[in-house]
Amino acid sequence: MADRAPHADDLPWNLRPRDPHDRHLLAGPARFGGDYLRLGRILIEFAHGFIALRRLGPCVTVFGSARFAPDHPYYALARSVGRRLAEAGFTGMTGGGPGIMEAANRGARDAGGCSIGCNIRLPFEQKPNPYLDRWVTFRYFFIRKVMLVKYSCAFIVLPGGFGTLDEVFETATLVQTAKIESFPIVVMGAEYWRDLGAFIRGPMIENGTISPDDPDIVFTTESPEEAVEHISGRTGRR
Structure with missing residues (x-):
């Protein structure tokens, strides 16, 4: 049997294929006109997202x-979260890929709710999962992140890697700096996040790099029902 083609996750980070769009954008000053052409693509992608997502609940x-x-077990937890969100009248949105994202979309579909994906174009293609009613594929991570915040009234964060950390910390910073208000962030999977939580509540507070009440930006629970109840209360949808 022939060996399977290597997946990007199997390769050392420095050998993984690069996305030329992000690479060119971040590579420093471009030749005359290059950045202006790129700006046009960025504006078009923003407009594409605004049009595709504007009528969501x-x-x-x-x-x-x-x-x-x-x-x-985390897949099962995410599926329960998606189901409970749909039962409470929320549209379930994810990054549109497999794993936790698929599980949450699947749970929303189980309950007859609307299931949305904001997918990202990667060198090793991440295909939209099969439980989406609608999806939008983005080229640029930062545009996708804007859409996820703009069209969400809350985030629920389950165990994940750098991408998940990127989303939760950027959004917590937006709340901390009052760029967005009344935006619940719920974290689930306490054992997985235990050491990170201890670092935030320990050295970060002890050294004054965050305020003592900053960790309260995030609400932690292991219960999908409690997570959705917290969001419903904060967003006025009881």
Whole structure:
């Protein structure tokens, strides 16, 4: 049997294929006109997202790793979260990929709710999962992140990697700096996040790099019902 083609996750980070769009954008000053052409593509992608997502109902975005298989407990937890969100009248939104994202979209579909994906174009293509009613594929991570915040009224964060951390910390910073208000962030999977939580509540507070009440930006629970109840209360949808 022939060996399977290597997946990007199997390769050292420095050998993984680069996305030329992001690479060119971040590579420093471009030749005359290059950045202006790129700006046009960025504006078009923003407009594409605004048009595709503008008529959605109240959305809650669920974040987490793409690597959890359907038999993993975190997959089951995310599916329960998606189901409970739909039952409460929320549209379930994710990054549109596999793992936790698929599970949350699948749960929303189980309950007859609306299921949305904001997918990202990667060198090793991440295909939209099969439980989406609508999806939008973005080229640029930062545009996708804007859409996820703009069209969500809350985030639920399950165990994940760098991408998940990127989303939760950027959004917590937006709340901390009052760029957005009344935006619940719910974190689930306490054992997975235990050491990170201890670091935030320990050295970061002890050294004054955050305020003592900053960790309260995030609400933690292991219960999908409690997570959705918290969001409903904060967003006025009881």
